[in-house]
Amino acid sequence: ENAVQWNHSSITEVTLLGFNHGPGLQVPLFLLFLMIYVMTMAANLSIIVLVVADWHFHTPMYFFLGNLSCLEVCNSSTILPRLLASFLTGNRAISICCCILQYYCFGSLTAAECCLLAVMSLDRYVAICRPLHYAALMRVRSCLHLAAMSWIGGFLSTVANTYWMSGMALCGPTDLDHFFCDFTPLLKLSCSDTSLMALVTLLLSALFTLPPFLLTLTSYMCIITAILRIPSSTGRHKAFSTCSSHLIVVTLYYGTIIFVYVLPDTDTLRPLNKLLSLFYTVITPFANPLIYSLRNHEVRDTLRRAFTA
Secondary structure, eight states, X not given: OHHHHHHHHHOOEEEEOTTOOOGGGHHHHHHHHHHHHHHHHHHHHHXXXXXXXXGGGOSHHHHHHHHHHHHHHHHXXXXXXXXXXXXXXXXXXXXXXXXXXXXXXXXXXXXXXXXXXXXXXXHXXXXXXXXXXXXXXXXXXHHHHHHHHHHHHHHHHTXXXXXXXXXXXXXXXXXXXXXXXXXXXXXXXXXXXXXXXXXXXXHHHXXXXXXXXXXHHHHHXXXXXXXXXXXXXXXXXXXXXXXXXXXXXXXXXXXXXXXXXXXXXXXXXXXXXXXXXXXIIIIHHHHHHHHHHHHOHHHHHHHHHHHHO
């Protein structure tokens, strides 16, 4: 018992191995990820300002899009600043407290994004399949409640396992083969039996992500069915254009997450796991506002007028 307590108190920080890059790649990687971070922040903040400032965008669809951009700003700021600092200084160490805090923020924001994407798909379902009831169902109060439930649900989803993790005895190793503090690498630091914690975390993750995923999937099955019933090709194209951006975002987001957490944690597949994790933690927040801007002429035209004024 004394040895366990000594080990628990002696491990105060861990090393995030990241991408095992050589010294010559630190500066190019720093510049690459810095450019991605700056562009991610600029694109998402532009969407937020646009939704808040322009009354043309005071609609449920753009309100939820603004919330999604807020989530992407928070998500990128949870992962990238620490990664950039490690590229710049070569110091990959992070304290246990900061590591667990990063995991909590990342897990909460991921769960909140799953909920918000489901809410956005529900909004598109009502707009396309129940257009006469849209104004009555998607009122301001309803939209505020749905957005608040997404944020609150996300931040409640990881409270229990984060609290549990903060009290576990840590024996090492002190190297985490990842570029951020995720659940599975953190469990490997424990010197006690973590099977119950892993089971509870799996159940909580399923509770907060599986229902939103199924709601999203069901909504789009109904949307596609309704669009196919529209007799004219022009009508089908117009209806599909209102939800195509969100469908692309949902496919990219869930596609990579499912691969990351379904793939077994083996030495052979770990590089692929990190690459896919990089995609949905770094690339997706950068790509989402571009997808909405490129495929939505209202957003595209307003941004063009703003930057050319």
